[in-house]
Amino acid sequence: MLNQSPPVARISLPSKGRLAEDSLAFLQACGLTVYKPNPRQYEAVIPTLPGLKVLFQRPADIVVSVRNGSVDFGISGMDVIEERRGSNGDVLVLHDALGYGGCSLAFAVPEEWDDVTRMNDLVARAARLGRPLGVATKYPILAGRRLEKYALPYTLISAEGTLETAPAIGYADLICDVVSSGQTLRDNHLRLLEDGVILQSQASLIANRGSLQTRPQALEMARVLLEYFEAHLRASGNLSVYANIRGQSPETVAQQIFTHCNIRGLQGPTISRVIVAEGEQCWYDANLIVPRDQLFTTIQGLRAAGGSGVVVLPVTYIFDEEPPRYKAMLAALAKED
Numbered sequence: 222m223l224n225q226s227p228p229v230a231r232i233s234l235p236s237k238g239r240l241a242e243d244s245l246a247f248l249q250a251c252g253l254t255v256y257k258p259n260p261r262q263y264e265a266v267i268p269t270l271p272g273l274k275v276l277f278q279r280p281a282d283i284v285v286s287v288r289n290g291s292v293d294f295g296i297s298g299m300d301v302i303e304e305r306r307g308s309n310g311d312v313l314v315l316h317d318a319l320g321y322g323g324c325s326l327a328f329a330v331p332e333e334w335d336d337v338t339r340m341n342d343l344v345a346r347a348a349r350l351g352r353p354l355g356v357a358t359k360y361p362i363l364a365g366r367r368l369e370k371y372a373l374p375y376t377l378i379s380a381e382g383t384l385e386t387a388p389a390i391g392y393a394d395l396i397c398d399v400v401s402s403g404q405t406l407r408d409n410h411l412r413l414l415e416d417g418v419i420l421q422s423q424a425s426l427i428a429n430r431g432s433l434q435t436r437p438q439a440l441e442m443a444r445v446l447l448e449y450f451e452a453h454l455r456a457s458g459n460l461s462v463y464a465n466i467r468g469q470s471p472e473t474v475a476q477q478i479f480t481h482c483n484i485r486g487l488q489g490p491t492i493s494r495v496i497v498a499e500g501e502q503c504w505y506d507a508n509l510i511v512p513r514d515q516l517f518t519t520i521q522g523l524r525a526a527g528g529s530g531v532v533v534l535p536v537t538y539i540f541d542e543e544p545p546r547y548k549a550m551l552a553a554l555a556k557e558d
């Protein structure tokens with residue numbers, strides 16, 4: 222079912238590479254499932270957001286499209302964003318931590334370069350070779366900016382596909398590329414330099430500044446996207462725990478929880494009376510929002526507080542009063558008007 226309402230804004234999503242599938246999974250987890258009628262088409266819709274048209278592009282092209290305003294929003298890796306965003310401020314970062322696509326952009330050298338463990342060691346290496354070092358990279362701006370900090374003759378060699386084979390094949394001396402597990406480096410007998418990391422990257426949401434400044438509907442779409450993203454990300458680390466606890470009053474049950482549990486929920490436990498038959502003991506139902514990694518200690522605490530029948534449910538969203546990143550976006554828009 223394709224939604225027929227005219228779009229008010231456009232977003233570009235990664236069409237290939239590791240970010241492609243993970244972006245669709247992230248949006249789905251946010252409640253914004255992308256519906257693509259034909260796998261070969263480059264357009265799609267998000268039925269939850271009828272005003273938003275979805276396009277698919279290569280991660281690097283997404284940044285260029287957002288920069289020149291041909292799309293309003295994009296999701297790409299922060300490494301690619303920093304490489305392509307330019308310096309005129311047209312690309313606004315709305316969210317820099319979507320929680321997937323994590324990797325580092327870093328320099329790596331052949332394992333057998335025993336005399337090179339830090340960036341500065343490259344200077345002596347180049348002197349010994351008597352020629353500039355060839356650095357293979359898909360990030361010439363970021364790599365070049367870092368190399369400029371050293372008194373080092375170098376040539377940037379742009380390459381497509383797998384860069385890690387470049388030193389072995391012989392068309393570069395070292396590489397500057399993304400690393401996550403490090404497996405590709407190890408497989409190709411390369412080693413990271415100790416101070417060779419340029420930046421930590423993960424999937425991020427960007428927008429065209431002009432779109433947000435001149436089109437209220439695009440600005441409203443930014444708010445809606447940030448609401449969903451932030452509420453989902455805040456919720457995903459938490460679980461909702463319900464326990465039945467015997468007690469005299471809501472206050473005494475709360476006191477039992479405070480005595481035995483480190484966790485008190487978002488504001489404090491919510492405690493409601495369980496309706497029982499006349500003459501039976503008083504029971505209360507306590508609800509706590511608990512970080513996933515503290516679930517077990519919380520359950521132990523609730524048991525110690527007299528709790529039983531503990532039920533644990535996932536939390537879909539936690540909405541704040543207003544998404545902090547939306548406020549930050551408004552401030553950034555106001556600053557450079």
Ligand SMILES: Nc1ncnc2c1ncn2[C@@H]1O[C@H](COP(=O)(O)OP(=O)(O)OP(=O)(O)O)[C@@H](O)[C@H]1O
Binds near residue numbers: 297324381399
């Ligand atoms: N191993 C990885 N783990 C996490 N994210 C990664 C990994 N490799 C690449 N990425 C992310 O994917 C994005 C690059 O996407 P992609 O792999 O499609 O492009 P590319 O391979 O650099 O370019 P090309 O279009 O030339 O293949 C970057 O933002 C990068 O951070």
Ligand SMILES: O=P(O)(O)OC[C@H]1O[C@H](OP(=O)(O)OP(=O)(O)O)[C@H](O)[C@@H]1O
Binds near residue numbers: 398
């Ligand atoms: O440290 P690792 O976990 O080994 O990840 C790093 C590798 O991941 C990326 O390639 P990808 O597999 O996405 O293929 P690509 O070369 O087509 O981009 C990147 O270009 C590295 O080669």
Ligand SMILES: [Mg+2]
Binds near residue numbers: 238239
């Ligand atoms: Mg890649």
